[in-house]
Amino acid sequence: MISTEQLQELSAIGGTVIGPDGQKIGKFGQIFLDDRSGQPEWATVRTGLFGLSESFVPLSQATVAGDTLSVPYDKQTVKDAPNIDPEGQLTPEQEQELYHYYSLSYHEADQAAVQPGVPDTDARAEYSREDVRGPGAGAPRSSAVRSEEQPQVGTEGVETGKVRLRKHVVTRDAATTVPLSHGEARHEREPITDSAAAGTSGELAGDEQKAALDEERPAAKKAVDPVERVSLEEEAITEEERREAQLRMEQAQAEGWEGGRQTR
Numbered sequence: 001m002i003s004t005e006q007l008q009e010l011s012a013i014g015g016t017v018i019g020p021d022g023q024k025i026g027k028f029g030q031i032f033l034d035d036r037s038g039q040p041e042w043a044t045v046r047t048g049l050f051g052l053s054e055s056f057v058p059l060s061q062a063t064v065a066g067d068t069l070s071v072p073y074d075k076q077t078v079k080d081a082p083n084i085d086p087e088g089q090l091t092p093e094q095e096q097e098l099y100h101y102y103s104l105s106y107h108e109a110d111q112a113a114v115q116p117g118v119p120d121t122d123a124r125a126e127y128s129r130e131d132v133r134g135p136g137a138g139a140p141r142s143s144a145v146r147s148e149e150q151p152q153v154g155t156e157g158v159e160t161g162k163v164r165l166r167k168h169v170v171t172r173d174a175a176t177t178v179p180l181s182h183g184e185a186r187h188e189r190e191p192i193t194d195s196a197a198a199g200t201s202g203e204l205a206g207d208e209q210k211a212a213l214d215e216e217r218p219a220a221k222k223a224v225d226p227v228e229r230v231s232l233e234e235e236a237i238t239e240e241e242r243r244e245a246q247l248r249m250e251q252a253q254a255e256g257w258e259g260g261r262q263t264r
Contacts, residue, residue, distance in 0.1 A: 007040055
């Protein structure tokens with residue numbers, strides 16, 4: 001059984017009533033509760049060109065899915081239902097007429113309403129109209145959801161370019177001072193005092209002595225040493241930019257017909 005809360009939510013979102021073939025029958029109208037059980041038993045469907053006509057449809061086999069009420073009757077069957085004023089209460093006579101039209105067993109429904117200790121003469125409960133916004137809300141018969149556009153301004157990241165970090169080699173002149181040493185020959189004379197070290201031949205003779213001279217020469221080598229780390233960082237700069245937009249909104253006005261003349 002569909003609950004009253006489901007039907008209230010269906011009306012709040014502007015529910016639609018469809019038939020077994022998925023064809024739209026009309027907009028959801030009012031619900032009628034059993035005065036004895038408090039359960040929703042009947043609903044009205046607004047049909048016609050401007051939804052000014054309301055037809056009754058039983059809820060015993062109806063289902064609700066999202067913003068749609070599905071009933072096992074096609075559009076023409078619902079439109080041809082007995083013409084009953086949806087204002088006020090649904091009397092037992094009117095209810096019996098609707099049960100007969102929809103080929104439902106009025107006797108079984110009557111027995112279901114019987115409660116222990118209640119005389120059969122008062123077993124059939126009347127059905128009262130329930131405002132879809134809840135009991136006692138005093139809402140109008142018809143309602144519509146009005147919408148309007150609201151500005152929604154945000155930001156999005158857009159790639160504007162690419163930055164590449166590239167390393168290349170350049171040559172520079174470098175000068176440094178290196179101390180160098182070298183060997184030079186010099187004479188040193190030392191008198192001989194020991195007669196044993198002197199020549200014994202008493203003769204003069206030539207002689208030659210050799211000595212190696214060394215010197216240092218600059219030797220340049222190059223070594224590669226890491227000196228610093230270079231990286232790329234993006235810095236966010238905030239600027240204000242104005243955006244303007246035209247917004248649309250819906251407006252509602254009531255229209256009707258009186259004596260073949262359109263009124264507003």
